[in-house]
Amino acid sequence: MTRTFDAIIVGAGQAGPALANRLTGAGKTVAIIERHLVGGTCVNTGCKPTKTLVASAYAARLAQRGAEYGVLTGPIAIDMPTIAARARKVILDSRKGNEDWLASMPGLTLVRGHARFTAPRRLEVNGETLEAAQVFLNVGGRARIPDFPGVDEVDYLTNSTIIPLESVPEHLVVVGGSYIGLEFAQMYRRFGAKVTVVEQGPRLIQREDEDVSVEVRTFLEAEGIVVRTDACCIRLAQHPGGVAVGVDCNEGEPEVVGTHVLLAVGRQPNTDDLGLDKAGIAVDEHGYIVVDDTLATTADGVWAMGDCNGKGAFTHTAWNDYEIVAANLLDGGKRKVSERILGYALYVDPPLGRVGMSETQARKSGRPLLVSKRPMTRVGRAVEKGETHGFMKIVADAETRKILGAAILGTGGDEAIHGILDMMNADASLDTLQWAVPIHPTVSELIPTVVGDLKPA
Incomplete structure (x- = not known):
């Protein structure tokens, strides 16, 4: 039929x-x-x-x-x-x-x-x-399951199967130090689990600028999350305590044993x-x-x-x-x-709001740049909330005076980034954004100030 x-x-x-x-x-x-x-x-x-x-x-x-x-x-x-x-x-x-x-x-x-x-x-x-x-x-x-040695011999979680958990793992090992992995790592640490993040690369969220990676690692470690980067030989094996994850980093124990393992290495x-x-x-x-x-x-x-x-x-x-x-x-x-001008967010706390090029991408383009950066410790709203981790950064073209990209890593960053995203979609100049009159006290009110601080880079 x-x-x-x-x-x-x-x-x-x-x-x-x-x-x-x-x-x-x-x-x-x-x-x-x-x-x-x-x-x-x-x-x-x-x-x-x-x-x-x-x-x-x-x-x-x-x-x-x-x-x-x-x-x-x-x-x-x-x-x-x-x-x-x-x-x-x-x-x-x-x-x-x-x-x-x-x-x-x-x-x-x-x-x-x-x-x-x-x-x-x-x-x-x-x-x-x-x-x-x-x-x-x-x-x-769907979640990509890597061909790590031993992956077929152990029980593991993915972003789908971890959601229905009704008990807090004693020790959650997150394999993958990017967007999905870091959200679950911080989440379960706050629920009371011991958490270790294992990342093959030299730093977390490698798509982002290095200063973003460093700051995210800093506040995750401040909450008690153990981060193991440069994990050059990831392997999985059954263990009386759960699952043994081989790491072979240059520093630290060569193996981490967790009661639960989350594989978060991409889609x-x-x-x-x-x-x-x-x-x-x-x-x-x-x-x-x-x-x-x-x-x-x-x-x-x-x-x-x-x-x-x-x-x-x-x-x-x-x-x-x-x-x-x-x-x-x-x-x-x-x-x-x-x-399409791409914007997105990483929902760790504080969140990262991103739009357009990173500073690294902009530098690789070879064009003359203007760059400005301000720590969240100088943002009144962040101080008032007691949430001062992170920073705001804008990258612009020095000749066209158009914004190329921005990162707001800090409280409300996933919402505040839209002020910049909208200006980029409107193809507006830096001067238009600099002379906006934002509401006080907000995170967004610092955007014109950051624009005003743009300097050749």
Whole structure:
């Protein structure tokens, strides 16, 4: 049996339901195929539950520091089942919201099952064939499991399987010192676990400037997290105490034994079992679907959105992918991925807000630069809150006087960065931002001051 639709969307993550809503609103018949959970990574194993857990960890940290603020709370205890239940409720409520949204769309058919291409724009699901003139791939990604020696012989956690934990690990070893790993490391340290972070590279979050890495390591270690960088020979083995993680660093013990191990060494796209070759859809050496500037794949009539296309690993970039595709196909637009100014955040506490180029990237460009940096100890709002770790930094082009990038590592940094992101999207000059009149007392009020301090670098 073959069913024909105007459009097929594979994957009900961030971009899928939104595009389905636009397509059905335009009078098209649409099938959306989901093999697991509606809502994708963000709703089920990513942003929603992890930031819920981060909020619980922040509350725990404030309670632990209560005396500093003149608030005496008595003994602090962690109720992990309640913390996990709170995250679970956020997941279920968000998932139901997405499912109800899909159910409300006239002309939409939700198909549960694993889709595989059998020919261009033709897929098989549960033994049934579905075909359409337009196909949109929104299949997301998953935790990459590295081929460390012994990885198949031990129990380990990923970002997905750690979320439902209802007990605090005695000693959590986090393999991977980047965004996901550091968020869970700090979170579980605040819940009471002993935490060790093991990173193969010379420093944490190597995508960021070195001063960002150093500052993040400083405040994580101040909370009692042990950081082991230059881990040149990571291996895993069973141990009476849990799992032994071989490190072989130049300093410190060559092996760390943890009751639990979290593997957080990156992500990979869910593209290896879709039969893409049968549809003429090319992937790169890492499995990401090759797309052009409009997100069209190498197969006519097929587009790829979200984590699977390698153009961004964030919920907001997936949403923007949907906006680009919808604008071009339905609104007569000519939007391009290359026009996107990328911003993102790292949700350690204090958070890192980032937009555009890092200072390192800007220096490699060879253009004349202006750079300014101010520690959060000189930001009134941070002092008032007693949260003074971090700094603000802006990098600009000395000739065009346009902002190239910025980092705000500090309290409220994930929100304050939008003042700079918006100015960059408006293609405004430094002078426009410098003469803004921000609200006092906020973190953002220091942005014009930092702009005014820009010096040749």
